[in-house]
Amino acid sequence: MKQKKLAIINDVTGFGRCSVAVMAPIVSAMKIQAVAIPTAILSTHTQFPEYFFDDYTPKMRDYIQTYKNLNIEFDGIATGFLGSKEQVEIVIDFIKSFRKDDSLVLVDPVMGDYGELYATYTPEMCQKMKELVQYANILTPNLTELCTLLDVDYGDGKFGMDELGDMCRELASRGPEHIVVTGIPFHKKQIMNYVYSKDEETRIVMVDRIGVDRSGTGDVISSVIAGMCMNGHNFYDSVRKAAEYASKCIRYCEEYQVPEHWGLCFEMYLKDLMED
Ligand code: PXL
DSSP: OOOOEEEEEEEEEEESOOTHHHHHHHHHHTTOEEEEEEEEEEEEOTTSSOOOEEEOHHHHHHHHHHHHHTTOOOSEEEEOOOOSHHHHHHHHHHHHHHOOTTOEEEEOOOOEETTEEOTTOOHHHHHHHHHHHTTOSEEOOBHHHHHHHHTOOOTTSOOOHHHHHHHHHHHHTTSOSEEEEEEEEETTTEEEEEEEETTSOOEEEEEEOOSSOOTTHHHHHHHHHHHHHHTTOOHHHHHHHHHHHHHHHHHHHHHTTOOGGGOOOGGGGGGGGOOO
């Protein structure tokens, strides 16, 4: 099969295993060429008490222009944490310029967790994120992000299967064909991923909850899903592979007592993602 290229629009963070530092090696292990488009450069991610942060927004248009001039094409585009309204606008413009009929466009609408939005999420940013979502064919929100995108009250974070189905259908009507609602706590000991594909029966991927929540888990999951889908696997199998892989990495972190902000030790199992 002809090798594919994935544009990864995300931050470049040195320590802490997140974003490009996670996504590029994971998709590379899956034989996909990773092309980083930095949104910011950080020494560590923002969960550490101190970090260096350089916003790349003012440089992004010139950076991207060279790809336009050189007629570089991508088979997929994946986006993660975005820091400002202008950055979201740049990403929308990128998708419009580079998307082809059969492109994969995965948007991880990184906006918040546990019912709370991150500090950078002003109402204006939320509005922009809703706009970006329309361009995705794959969306990977957690419950907080799902509620925010739909203006639904998070409440105590407990939603029945029918409610989740209704919310996914509503979100899918705005564009994305495939949605996985990630990391839904289920009976304390398990984590549910609610897998929705337009015109298909909904399915569930359940994994055991192991230890503490670890930063960077979402980036591992979204990159495995992107890689699997680009390699021709269906959405459900891609989500299952991603959840099982993340679980295995988390188990390793727990066993070796890796600090929770150091991200997942995904390097240990890259071989699991390789196919002949
Ligand atoms: O994927 C999480 C993530 C990505 N990028 C940055 C972050 C975080 C989580 O805190 O701080 C910069």
